[in-house]
Amino acid sequence: MDGKQDDIENIGDDHLDSEKKYKMIAENVSVFYDDVEAVKNVTMKFKERSVTSLIGPSGCGKTTFLRCLNRMHDMTKNARVQGRILLDGEDLYAKDKDPIYHRRKVGMVFQKPNPFPTMSIYDNVAAGLRLNGVKDRRILDEIVEDSLKMAYVWDEVKNNLKKPAIELSGGQQQRLCIARALAIQPEVLLMDEPASALDPIATQKIEETITELAREFTIIIVTHNMQQAVRVSDYTAFMYLGDLIEFNETKKIFTQPKNELTSKYVKGQFG
């Protein structure tokens, strides 16, 4: 795709206030499933305290790319990641660092709400802390409340924190999962179509949450909903068949895309 590389270089040079620094940088990242290249030589930089949307038709590699950013592919037997990913300047895939060290800085919210089924609401949020060794009840209480508030679900659950998490509605479960991810005090938040299984009201709540969180976190969100990308994100990346086609300020991607494909996609002409 011609001009692709230019768009990427532009980021940080023209459009962005240079005060913010890059939280995460992906350099020439390719991902293979066996021999199939699902993400092809993608280079992207993510500014601190910004929201970046990944958009593109189904199967273009959005999820696959997102899962590189916290080494989730380590779990997938047939997946192989190439290239470099830097978090605060440190190589995520460095051999001498346990991936757990980085994962604690990177929270993840999945497409389908997945609260731990045998745990209460409280225990779900506290899980990441407890199982990482935090025992002080007072601190746990504080962080649980704080996280649930940040995820905008506190008011709905504060009176029955002991209730099993799976008895919540889908939207509440997803916000609970956001709270669970926030509880380990990450600096980056990865979200894979967090609202795709939810009704419009729950979706709106999640979007409000994201906007609010962007003041503190670096958020990277996969979405197939273009209005959502417009509403929540500062930057948008359009992917197609594993390639990063265009990456720019959200406004520019949707109003004056440089690439023909991007233009067609954001107008809803394919995908």
Added chain:
Amino acid sequence: MMSSSQKRAEYRLLFKQNVGGRLVVDKIMMGIVFGCVIAAVIPLGSILIEVFKNGISAISIEFLTQVPGAIGSGEGGIGPAIQGTLIIIGMSSMIGVPIGVMSGIFLAEFGDNRLGRTVRFFNDVFMEFPSIVLGIFAFLVIVLVLGHFSLWAGAFALSLIMFPIVARTTEESLKMVPMTYREAGIALGLKKWVITFRIVLSAAKSGMITGILLSVGRIGGETAPLIMTVLGSSQFFSGVDSPMDALPLRIWRMSLLPYDSAQMQGWGAALVLIIIILAINITVRYYFAKKSKKGNILSKLMGMRKK
């Protein structure tokens, strides 16, 4: 070219048209399923009724607590056999359950390789072994080596029956736990073993408990391996190193005797054995139902999950 609505109408005509006939087939299938259930329940139910009818008259405080009387006298009881069965189930579980659970965890979480496949294969072979072969094995390596029959040998033999069952059901239950929970754990920066033991295991608990109870039920009724290991006895417990009685042994001995009174006692012992196994099942399920506060206890007892 046909319009697409014409085409769709034609597709619809390809479906079987005979709706009434299909409803009849539906009813017949239901009937067959129902019939099979009845066919399975009738013999099971009649066995239970038979055991209950014959056994209940033998049961008394004396029967449950005394050592056996003289052969054919119809006196005495099955106290040592009850005690022996409880001890043997306890000891076998203490050996078989941890080994089985650990093997199951290994197979489910780390068994996707050559070693795992080998272990799984031998585990399955082991599960199919006739129990008498395991009895002979325990006889050779424990009874003959030590020179006497013992509870240890019996517990060893029965734990060999237990652990492959527990391993397999544990593996299956763990594999049923959706990947997404493991992924959530990884994203929280948890170590693999923490995820396995604190998240996956608790989600798989109900299936694992079913497997363990199944294996307890299975060993509770084993007779052949016990003949070659604990031998049988008419005395109460005197140490894990000595022979011991057990209900299946007692039932087997008494039912072979040509006296009506002994056979009645055999029925009584059978009833006691059934009640013990049932009681273990209910207690364990009740305990775990109460521990996990969700779902009502009845549905937990039935092994169902409330959604």
